[in-house]
Amino acid sequence: MPSKRNKKTADPLPPSASIEAPNFWLMLMEGRAPWEYAASLAAIPFMRKLPSGDGHPVLVFPGLGANDYSTAPLRSFLESLGYVAYPWEQGFNFGPREGVLERCQSEADAIFKRHQRAVSLIGWSLGGIYARETAKALAPQTRSVITLGTPFTGNMKATNAWRFYQMVSHQGETDPQLIEQIRIAPPVPTTSIYSRTDGVVAWQCSINVEGPITENIEVSASHIGMGMNPLAHFAIADRLAQDPKAWKRFDATGARRWFYPAEAKRA
Numbered sequence: 001m002p003s004k005r006n007k008k009t010a011d012p013l014p015p016s017a018s019i020e021a022p023n024f025w026l027m028l029m030e031g032r033a034p035w036e037y038a039a040s041l042a043a044i045p046f047m048r049k050l051p052s053g054d055g056h057p058v059l060v061f062p063g064l065g066a067n068d069y070s071t072a073p074l075r076s077f078l079e080s081l082g083y084v085a086y087p088w089e090q091g092f093n094f095g096p097r098e099g100v101l102e103r104c105q106s107e108a109d110a111i112f113k114r115h116q117r118a119v120s121l122i123g124w125s126l127g128g129i130y131a132r133e134t135a136k137a138l139a140p141q142t143r144s145v146i147t148l149g150t151p152f153t154g155n156m157k158a159t160n161a162w163r164f165y166q167m168v169s170h171q172g173e174t175d176p177q178l179i180e181q182i183r184i185a186p187p188v189p190t191t192s193i194y195s196r197t198d199g200v201v202a203w204q205c206s207i208n209v210e211g212p213i214t215e216n217i218e219v220s221a222s223h224i225g226m227g228m229n230p231l232a233h234f235a236i237a238d239r240l241a242q243d244p245k246a247w248k249r250f251d252a253t254g255a256r257r258w259f260y261p262a263e264a265k266r267a
Contacts, residue, residue: 019158019202026199027160033225037073043230050234051241053082056143057111058120058240060085061104061127063149063227064161065168067092071124074227074236081237083120086111093126094168104130105137118143120240124227125149125201126165128192135186143244144189146236148226149198151205153183158202189213189247191239193232195221215249218262231259 058078060071068087075085090103111119120143123131128150135142151159156179159165185208194206194216200223208214221229238250252263 019155019204021158021160021162021202022199026197028199029197030199030222030224033222033228036221036225036230037228040073040077040228040230040233043233047077047080047230047233047237050081050237053078053237053240055082055084056117056120056240057084057086057115058122059088059108059111059131061088061121061123061130062093063125063127064093064095064165066124066127071227074122074124074233077233078236078240081240083240084115088127088130095126095165096129101130101133104134108134108138109141112138112141118244120144120146122146122236123148123150125151125223128152129182132182132186132190135188135190136184139187142186142188144191144239144242144247145186146191146193146239147206148193148232149195149201149206149221149223150192151201152192153207154202154205158205160200185209185211185214187213189239189242189244190215191235191250192216193219193226193235195219195223195226197221198223198226200224213247217250217260219260234259 060075062068062070071087078085090100108119118141121131121135128147129152131145131147132152135145156162190208190213192206192208194203196203196218197220208216217235219229219231219235221232226232235250250263252260252267257264
């Protein structure tokens with residue numbers, strides 16, 4: 001049975017909540033992304049202690065304005081653990097254009113049929129919305145969902161990318177019913193990895209309602225560098241190794257408490 005927490009991370013905010021996008025200083029801190037990549041390379045010897053992958057497939061979705069090139073380091077990391085990592089292969093992610101979500105679902109289903117194994121879905125930023133919605137449509141074919149800095153709750157304008165999103169996606173104000181749908185977690189083990197120092201997405205927009213198969217893991221990371229951050233990588237590896245039939249929350253006790261202090265306090 002999933003373990004319980006004595007304390008919750010935070011209650012997700014309603015779409016109408018008054019919350020602002022990250023401030024100017026947090027935006028400046030996005031410049032540390034190259035250092036996060038360098039840190040991930042330096043951490044490779046320590047990552048050998050991570051649980052080996054069981055070979056199940058993992059489909060990775062890029063963030064807004066990004067393509068599969070941006071997820072290459074993450075996919076390489078997953079492959080090194082023993083998973084079969086797939087790119088989304090839809091070019092640049094310019095938002096929910098016609099047919100995009102349907103192609104995501106088609107690709108996930110094709111991967112499931114190819115391997116005859118449930119697929120884990122990892123989405124970075126906006127890509128996490130596709131991961132969550134794909135899992136809702138294909139729950140039997142989905143093993144787990146992991147999102148990185150994904151704004152699936154709260155006010156859509158509580159990000160520093162919403163104007164760019166509207167420009168490239170040709171979307172106006174989002175339908176309130178659609179917002180409510182996006183807020184609902186998939187019916188599979190779902191983890192949201194987020195950072196309070198995210199300079200693009202207000203961290204409160206990435207908080208799941210914690211339940212038997214949902215959780216939130218806080219890391220110290222930039223938004224742009226989250227998919228290359230060694231702390232995020234460790235959490236991803238830990239989550240992918242979970243047996244979905246005996247899923248347990250992320251364990252931040254012991255030595256891990258030094259790297260995930262917020263999670264240790266909530267344990």
